[in-house]
Amino acid sequence: MLRQLLFSFLFLASVSNFYSQTNSTCANPQPFCTGQTMQFPAGVNSGNAQAGPNYGCLGSQPNPAWFYFQMGTSGPVSISMSAANDIDFICWGPFPTLNGNCGNLTAGNTVDCSYSGSATETCVIANAVAGQFYLLLITNFSNANQPITFTQNNANTPGAGQTNCGVLCSMTVAATSSLCAGQTGTLSVTTGTSIVSVAWNGPGGFNSSSFTPNIPNMTVGGSFTCIGTTTGTNPATNTCAVTASINVVQNPTTTAANNGPICAGATASLTGGGATTYAWLGPGGFISNIANPSIPGAQPVNAGVYTVLGSAGGCTSTASTTLQVNANPTVTAANSGSYCAGQSFNLTAGGAASYTWSGPNGYSSNVPNPNFNNIAPNLSGTYNLIGATGGCTATASTALVVNPLPAIVAVTSGNVCENFSVTLSAIGGTSFVWTGPNGFVSFQQNPQIVSAIPANTGVYTVVGTNMNGCVNSATVAEVVFAKPIITVLGSNACMNDQLMPTVNGGSTYQWTGPNGFSSAQQNPIINNVSLANAGAYNVTVTSAAGCVSNGTVFCNVYNKPVVNFTGNTEACKGDLFSFSGSGAISYKWLGTFGIAALGPQFSISSVSNSLQTTYTLVGSDGNGCFNSVVITPIVLGLPYGTVSSDKAGGCVPFCTKFNFQKGSPIITNVNWSFSNGNTFADSSNVTQCFTTAGTHTVNINLVDSKGCKGKSTATVEGYPIPHAEFSYTPDSPNENDNTVTFTDETGNASIVNWFWDFYSTGKDTSNKSNPTYTFPEIGNYFVYMKVTSNHGCVDSIVKKLTVVEDVTFFIPNSFTPNGDGNNEVFLPKAVGIKKYRMDIFDRWGQLVYTTTDILQGWDGKSKKGGDILPQDVYVYKISVSNSNSSKPKTYTGHVTLMK
Secondary structure, three states: OHHHOOOOOOOOOOOOOOOOOOOOOOOOOEEOOOOOOEEEEOOOOOOEOOOOOOOOOOOOOEOEEEEEEEEEEOEEEEEEEEOOOOOEEEEEEEEOOOOOOHHHOOHHHEEEEEOOOOOEEEEEEEEEOOOOEEEEEEEOOOOOOOEEEEEEOOOOOOOOOEEOHHHHOOEEEEEOOEEEOOOOEEEEEEEOOOOOEEEEEEHHHEEEOOOOOEEOOOOOOEEEEEEEEOOOOOOOOOEEEEEEEEEEEOOOOOEEEEOOOEEOOOOEEEEEEOOOEEEEEEHHHEEEOOOOOEEOOOOHHHOEEEEEEEEEOOEEEEEEEEEOEEOOOOOEEEEOOOEEOOOOEEEEEEOOOEEEEEEHHHEEEOOOOOEEOOOOHHHOEEEEEEEEEOOEEEEEEEEEOEEOOOOOEEEEOOOEEOOOOEEEEEEOOOEEEEEEHHHEEEOOOOOEEOOOOHHHOEEEEEEEEOOOOOEEEEEEEEOEEOOOOOEEEOOOEEOOOOEOOEEEOOOEEEEEEHHHEEEOOOOOOEOOOOHHHOEEEEEEEEOOOOOEEEEEEEEOEEOOOOOEEEEOOEEEOOOEEEEEEEOOOEEEEEEOOEEEEEOOEEEEEOOOOOOOOOEEEEEEOOOOOEEEEEEOOEEEOOOOEEEEEOOOEEEOOEEEEEEEEEOOOOEEEEEEEEOOOOEEEOOOEEEEEEOOOEEEEEEEEEEEOOOOEEEEEEEEEEEOOOEOOEEEEOOOOEOOOOEEEEEEOOEOOOEEEEEEEOOOOOOOEEOOOOOEEEOOOOEEEEEEEEEEEOOOOEEEEEEEEEEEOOOEEEOOOEEOOOOOOOOOOEOOEEEOOOEEEEEEEOOOOOEEEEEOOOOOOEOOEEOOEEEEOOOEEEEEEEEEEOOOOOOOEEEEEEEEEOO
16 A cells, blocks of 8 residues: 555666766765665765764775655655665664754664675664654675665555655746736746646636746736645655745726816816826816816816826826816796786796796795795895706896785674664775675675565675775675574363473563463463463563564363272282273373283282282373372282101102191191092091102192182102112133122112122122122022112012033144144044034135034145145134033134145
8 A cells, every 4th residue: 555655756766887976975965765666876986984973883884875864654664775786774863854963873863774795785663753854874885886776665564654755856936026917927937857747826716737827917916836746656745835926016096086067167176096196188188297187267168088097106097087067057037017915926937957036035946937826015026036057057037016905894784683674885995896695796885785584694795996906805794683483382281280381492481371371481380270271372482682473372271080990909829900990081000110001901910020019090081181099909828738747758668647737727628639649638637658669749729718729738759679680790600610790780779788698598698789709619509689779678689500510622733634644634622512613714814614513623625625725824713612601612723734
């Protein structure tokens, strides 16, 4: 693997005795590297080695050749030196640097040494470290003209050290030192003879493999590195690098600007920046060498493009700016004439692109033709205009006259009631036009409305015109009050009630009527009237405006009806109260909660929640007069008593005695009725028997001296007798399956207590509802169960249970129907079997054989006959039962058919 190491320089030379030796002293050792064979000329007739170093094992040092090498990687190194004739060597080190080591060639620094008669020598360094230097002296004891070959013996050994061939590499470079941005830079490299290729890299991603590359249009300077590669094969040790710098001076960023656009006659200013010196050129032969030149009184002919050349640090750049010189506008201003206050007018401007108006009272506007609405005389005066085009201005003005409006005044003769006259008057103008409500129009200065009506009420407007033709108006309000519109209603009354005539539509009222009646109330009330109060009633109504209307109404007075009722005022509780009214035409029955009924008839139950303690019957006649009578209903209580029994209940059949105790003293009849159909009359106690389960009821019907009927009720409970029953599993226990679980299946009652006797002798018992018991031996057992319900009712049952012998069954797991007479049939063996069935299935679940004969086995053939089935594992299903079992027992498993 180490033989594949690359070197910075690969130096291979095979030379003859004509090669000039330059490494005969310690001061000028020749570099070399290992990893492949390398040859150097041996010294011939070159004298002995210099005095000073400790030459160790070398007895003599003829024809010396000095070399050095540096470790590239750490590890042991074994270097072989071979020639045609006798050579010797000594090696010193390690040294941190190459220079200054000739005085350190001591015995302590000796690494290896050989002074033998062999033509091949080996230098071994056990733990060479990367970066360390070693000096090697080879002497040509034979003085023969011969090459010396170097090889690394352990080049292929894992972990071996490697020398640095980079010591063979040398280069020098040159470059353009400084240039302006955008120019071309040049690089060059001079190399030693071992350099076979170079690679350049630098700022801006620059790279090249040329020995003299050019860099066109440079914008960024910096350091450029050249990496030279020798003829070696180890990338870690066969390269060296040198650098050169190029300084790129950036061109100045020259700027140009002006103060345009400007108006004709103004001073034009040019502004340059970004450089140290400037040169300007422009329209009309303009030239300047200052940074910020100016052109006083510039005209449109001076407009155009101005170019400046800026310089800084020997580098230049240009910029340009366009100057705009605009001509001044010719501005005009006008208006449309004289006006009356309140009208609208326009100012008119022309000759420019934008405008600014100013005028009286601080007026200003930027609208070319501003409009004035609802103008006043204070707008009269001179309006000045500044017009601008392209930033250049000119002025103009116009005069405006606004005449004042006439001061018109309008009055009336005052507000009136309808049918009176109204006069309108106006001053302040030379001519007048009146308009008003109900289509009123007049061209008189002071018109009159004769016999006015309420429709003439409203605002009247007069328009007056003065000598300048200016128009103004005034308004005045007139009210024509209508007579009050009244509504008068009469009132009929019953004797001793109230008469209440009414009127509306006015502000004040005055009534007069029969029997000397007079009142100033709007709606007077006449109390406790008699027939003398009947007749016509007159009223005078006056409005708030003082207008008057009159009205009349007739009032009648009637006698009241005589109201009475018939019906029962007492009722037994639960019966009806029924009443009938008389003496009127319509009736209304009133309770404390409101109307109970309408009409002459009224009924209500004595137990109704709506029953009131009193009712008022109100009857009315055809004149609306009414009278009333009060009714007080009385509810009579029902007879009652209490019934008790000696027993609240019992397990059927059972008997008990019932007793009755009166609760009210006026009971005259007591009758008994039982739910089983039995009845008894006029008895205070009765004995009754019950044979069925359930709730039994006794009703006692009572009658008192007022004929009211009541009832008392009692119940007793007949409790059912439970129907004892149980089951057990297994239903056919045997000597090996002799643990039996008993399940209570009692019905007809809720059971709270159980007693089990498994021998009916009291030997083994249990109080559990569903006990389990293991019978010790084959035989018959009589199992007794007694149950008690939640009401203490009892029942019992005895069942016979037999424990039998168990079935003995053996099933083989394989057989060999191969004709050798042994184990030819799959045949289970059993004892005590009554019923038997065997089915054989293949691995796909297909039935291949079946039999119900326990003495007939399977011979391996299909149920259809033919050859023995293939060797495989088959599934059997066997059902068996003994003579005492009602349920079969099933066995499933696998049997292997083997041939």
